[in-house]
Amino acid sequence: MSTPVILIALAAILVGAVLQRLSGTGVGLVVAPVLALLLGPALGVFMTNATTIVSGFLIMLAVIREVDWKRYLIFAPTALLGAVPAALLVRELDAAWLNIVIGGVVLLALGLTFGMPRVPHVQSPALTGTAGFVGGFLNTSAGVAAPAMVIYSRFARWDQRSFAATMQPTFMTMGIFSVGTKVAVGATTFDQLPPWQLFGAIVVTVVLGIRIGGWLSRRVPTHVARRLAITLAGAGGAVALVRGILML
Secondary structure (H helix, E strand, C coil), rough: CHHHHHHHHHHHHHHHHHHHHCCCCCHHHHHHHHHHHHCCCCHHHHHHHHHHHHHHEEEEEEEHHHHHHHHHHHHEEEEEEHHHHHHHHHHCCCHHHHHHHHHHHHHHHHHHHCCCCCCCCCCCCHHHHHHHHHHHHHHHHCCHHHHHHHHHHHHHHCCCCHHHHHHHHHHHHHHHHHHHHHHHHHHCCCHHHCCHHHHHHHHHHHHHHHHHHHHCCCCCCHHHHHHHHHHHHHHHHHHHHHHHHHHC
16 A cells, blocks of 8 residues: 555545544545545445544544433444445445445435435434444445434434434444454455554544544534535545446
8 A cells, every 4th residue: 555545545534533523424424435446445445434433432532421322222233233234245246336336325325415305303213223224234335324324313303412422432333343244254354454554543643633623613613514524525426436337
């Protein structure tokens, strides 16, 4: 892995961590398509999952009082149920189709999340479990769980502060499940992983991004951070989709 690739990857992770701290989501949306282009779709999503474990845990420590643990305890087991078939899918698809899946999921999810009209108020454990399952599947296959969670929050009329806080342990857990299931089924093997030093650099980058995001949170409105995340995610998703089509 060349130095320019590593620097671009760390820059994407830094931006994603800043946006995650500002708005509650951002790492998967921004980082997954960029790393898929740099490292290949399977390894790129795997590294995105590893990044969300770190970012989710560290941000959770700052917002733990706002976490809705009742919802989290429904998200967690259903996310595991979604992660298993997604890991098998990643194992079977070739690079071209994985790029198409990642790009398509990002673009479709953005369209559904931010283009959907006002939805009815629905709040039930079944809907919460469905959101967890879909989030777990999308996180494992494409590195992007946030849209499923955002759509759920709109149906549930979930307070933004509690939603953003609860997403941190949720994304952390989904990342653990994604990494674990893909290693277990052979979708990603340890000999495919980059040097272990890169994981240390990711931790440092995430910490830096969280600190920058905390500083910016007092100066940048949440909707501005969300708009930037949408723009970056849309651009990355479009490039990944086109690249996959060209590879076919």
